[in-house]
Each structure stands twice: as structure tokens, then as C-alpha cells.
Amino acid sequence: MSNTTAAATPGAFQFPEIYNFPPFFTRQPNESTWQEQRRQWCDLILAYYKHNRLYSLTLAEAITEPPFTNRQIHRSLRVDVLRELVDDLVKQGNASWTGAKNAKDSCLVLWRKPEVWASMIYQWANERGLFNTVLTVFELANGDDAVGQEFHNLDSVTLRRALDVLQSQGKAQLFVGTSDEDMGVKLFV
Amino acid sequence: ANEIVSMAEHIATQLNSPAASKLHRKDAAESDEDNAERVDAFRQYLLDLGIDSPVTRNTAGAVFHDELARELCDYLENYVSQCGGTVALVDAYCLYNRAREFSLVYPSDFVQACEKFEALQLPLRLREYPSGLLVLEDASSASDALIISRVGAYIASFGPLTASDLAAIEDCALTLAEERLWLCERAGALCRDESVEGVRFYANAFAAAAAVGAGRGEGDVQEPLWQYI
Numbered sequence: 001m002s003n004t005t006a007a008a009t010p011g012a013f014q015f016p017e018i019y020n021f022p023p024f025f026t027r028q029p030n031e032s033t034w035q036e037q038r039r040q041w042c043d044l045i046l047a048y049y050k051h052n053r054l055y056s057l058t059l060a061e062a063i064t065e066p067p068f069t070n071r072q073i074h075r076s077l078r079v080d081v082l083r084e085l086v087d088d089l090v091k092q093g094n095a096s097w098t099g100a101k102n103a104k105d106s107c108l109v110l111w112r113k114p115e116v117w118a119s120m121i122y123q124w125a126n127e128r129g130l131f132n133t134v135l136t137v138f139e140l141a142n143g144d145d146a147v148g149q150e151f152h153n154l155d156s157v158t159l160r161r162a163l164d165v166l167q168s169q170g171k172a173q174l175f176v177g178t179s180d181e182d183m184g185v186k187l188f189v
Numbered sequence: 190a191n192e193i194v195s196m197a198e199h200i201a202t203q204l205n206s207p208a209a210s211k212l213h214r215k216d217a218a219e220s221d222e223d224n225a226e227r228v229d230a231f232r233q234y235l236l237d238l239g240i241d242s243p244v245t246r247n248t249a250g251a252v253f254h255d256e257l258a259r260e261l262c263d264y265l266e267n268y269v270s271q272c273g274g275t276v277a278l279v280d281a282y283c284l285y286n287r288a289r290e291f292s293l294v295y296p297s298d299f300v301q302a303c304e305k306f307e308a309l310q311l312p313l314r315l316r317e318y319p320s321g322l323l324v325l326e327d328a329s330s331a332s333d334a335l336i337i338s339r340v341g342a343y344i345a346s347f348g349p350l351t352a353s354d355l356a357a358i359e360d361c362a363l364t365l366a367e368e369r370l371w372l373c374e375r376a377g378a379l380c381r382d383e384s385v386e387g388v389r390f391y392a393n394a395f396a397a398a399a400a401v402g403a404g405r406g407e408g409d410v411q412e413p414l415w416q417y418i
Contacts, residue, residue, distance in 0.1 A: 018394065018395075018398065021391070021394055022382040022384070022389070022391070023380040023381055023382040023391050023394070023395075025382075026380075026381055026382050026383045026384075028380050028381065028395070029374065029381070030374055030375060030377055030380070032377060032396075032399075033374075033377060033380050033393060033395045033396065035399075036395040036396070036398055036399040036402075037395050040395075040398065074384070075382075075384065
């Protein structure tokens with residue numbers, strides 16, 4: 001399982017068998033059954049979002065589309081169940097609520113944790129000798145040097161989270177520009 | 190002798206008080222069961238002494254419910270068997286009272302007698318499901334394990350079941366079919382699919398998946414396999 005594969009993953013997403021099992025879309029009342037069900041849902045959500053390079057979800061819209069709707073079997077996950085699943089993902093560090101506080105209607109899906117993105121970026125900067133130079137955040141993720149890297153064209157909100165991690169670890173300094181795209185960053189040892 | 194009689198009458202009145210009859214209620218506390226037995230025994234002593242009590246039926250309480258329980262079992266045992274081993278309590282009550290014709294039995298007395306089946310080692314049992322449904326069951330054939338394996342076999346043959354499907358197969362009341370499906374679900378043998386078409390029960394594929402996962406040593410790992418560092 002290499003960590004320097006190209007960013008784009010080819011082919012259609014392979015759904016697990018459980019995806020075609022109608023009870024998968026009903027919140028199971030039996031507690032131990034639910035534990036297994038939610039484990040499979042969390043895995044599916046992260047795998048699907050990673051495969052399709054999606055970074056955020058708005059609950060009310062998401063439930064009408066795959067993976068939360070399976071048109072073949074005419075089943076959809078209910079929005080309150082999805083909310084419960086996102087809460088689980090938040091607990092394990094794989095999601096983060098965005099939008100209005102306590103509204104819980106949109107979130108980031110962190111199929112790769114910001115800490116992991118952070119260390120990838122830092123390692124790349126080390127290899128390219130980019131320490132102690134100021135780059136724009138935009139250039140860092142979208143410039144020519146980033147082509148072929150996992151974080152190439154990374155979603156800006158997620159990228160910002162990763163850089164925040166580096167800053168808190170004392171490995172980077174962010175400079176506020178007039179907008180997020182103008183924001184600068186300097187990485188150092 | 191007069192002193193003993195008046196003392197006995199005083200005790201009899203206390204035994205017939207609301208507090209004492211509370212001890213016989215279904216939801217009496219554990220410690221109250223001992224007290225209830227002592228109360229019953231005492232009533233029996235009073236009867237033996239030939240003491241009159243203002244409320245005759247309650248004085249016979251010690252013996253009345255036991256005798257009623259035996260009579261009920263004799264009468265209902267065959268009926269319960271014919272109905273496949275389980276009958277809703279209300280149905281049993283109606284049937285029995287209709288047979289008694291004139292000296293009808295109060296519902297509370299009926300229930301109290303049924304509660305004694307197990308203690309008297311009679312062949313029927315009173316059972317309360319979590320939803321509150323009360324049934325009389327054949328003590329020998331109505332165990333949970335039997336129900337679970339039967340329902341599992343039906344699903345293997347006929348596919349996923351709704352409560353009305355099961356009621357048709359077992360020729361039983363719809364509420365009873367529901368209780369059986371919920372019992373299997375609580376035991377983890379089944380899982381449910383809720384849709385506009387209603388509720389349908391499947392064999393629990395999640396339990397099977399969990400077993401495979403545990404066998405592989407994944408257990409409760411929070412980090413999904415695909416997330417590599």
C-alpha cells in the first residue's frame with residue numbers, strides 16, 4: 001500500500017456487498033447489530049469519498065445521491081441516521097462539522113486526517129528543498145511542483161487544516177493575504 | 190377465647206387491607222414476595238381456625254388462586270396446544286369465562302392464578318413480552334431458542350418475512366407474530382428493513398460480517414483498513 005500513487009483513482013467505485021442489502025439502510029434497533037452496521041457505513045463513506053476525491057458533504061443533499069441512496073434497491077438512508085454516522089466519524093477524527101454551530105447540516109469528510117496530509121506536504125517540501133521560502137498556499141497545492149503528489153489540487157479547506165497542523169507543530173508559518181488564495185506559507189525545520 | 194378471637198379478627202382486617210393485597214401484585218418487590226407468602230400462610234391459619242372475615246373471597250386468597258390455577262390449566266392446556274403452543278391471555282380469559290357461564294372470574298384473579306403456574310409446576314406459563322403483551326404458553330415447547338430456529342428456517346426457505354407472512358405460516362395472531370420477530374431481532378438472529386412497503390425481517394448479515402471480521406483479527410479497530418499512513 002504505497003503512499004505516492006497518483007492522485008486520480010481510475011474506474012467506478014466498487015460498492016461492498018452489504019450496499020445491496022436493504023436492511024443496511026434502516027437504523028437497526030439491536031445495539032450490537034447497529035455497531036457492525038455503523039462500522040460498515042463509516043468505512044463505506046470514507047472509501048467512497050476518497051475514491052471520488054470529495055471533501056465535504058451537505059446532509060440534506062447527500063442523502064438523495066450515492067452512497068446514501070441505492071437506486072437499484074430503492075432504499076435511502078434517513079438524514080438523522082446520517083447525522084449519527086457523521087458524529088461517529090467526528091469522534092474518530094475523520095470528519096468535522098462545518099456551517100452554523102450545532103446545526104449539524106454540513107461537514108468535512110476527512111478521509112485522510114489533516115495530520116497525515118501535513119506530514120506528506122512537509123516531506124515533499126523537504127525533498128524539494130523548499131524550506132525557508134515563502135509560497136502562496138495556492139501555489140503549494142496547485143503549482144507544477146505538486147503535480148503527481150497526493151495533495152495536488154487538494155480542497156482548500158482541507159489544505160488549510162493541514163497547514164494549521166504544521167503551524168501548531170512549529171513547522172510552518174502562515175501569512176494572511178487578502179483572501180485564502182493569497183495566503184502565504186513558509187515551511188521550516 | 191374472646192381475646193384470641195378479637196386478635197384474630199384484628200389481624201384478618203389487616204390482612205385484607207390494600208397494603209397486604211399489594212404484595213400479590215405482579216410488580217411487587219423481591220422482599221415483598223416473602224411477606225406475601227407469610228400473609229398467605231397466615232390467612233390459611235385463620236381459615237383453619239374457622240375465623241370469619243368481612244371479605245370472604247379475599248380470605249380464601251391463599252387457596253383460591255392455587256385452585257383456580259389448576260382448574261385453568263386443566264381447561265386451557267389442550268386449547269393452547271391446538272393453537273400452536275401460544276395463546277394471547279385475553280383470548281384465554283374470554284374462552285374460560287364463557288365456559289364458566291354464571292360465576293365469572295375477575296380479570297385480576299385470572300392473572301394472579303396464571304402467575305402461579307410456574308410455582309405450582311403446571312404445564313402452562315404466563316409470559317409478558319417487552320411490549321406488554323401477555324400470553325399463555327406451553328411450558329415445554331415455547332422456548333426462545335425454538336422460536337428463533339423456526340423463524341430462521343422459514344426465512345431460509347421463503348425469504349425475508351413480514352409479521353403478516355409469519356402469522357400466516359404459523360397460523361397465529363398478528364401481534365404474536367410481531368412479538369416473535371422482535372424476539373429474534375433482540376437475540377441478533379434477524380435484522381429489519383423498513384420501507385414504504387412495511388417492515389420486513391432478514392437473516393442478520395451484519396452479525397455474520399462481524400463474526401468474519403473478528404475472526405480475521407480486525408475486531409473493533411477504528412482506523413479503516415484502507416487508510417494508510
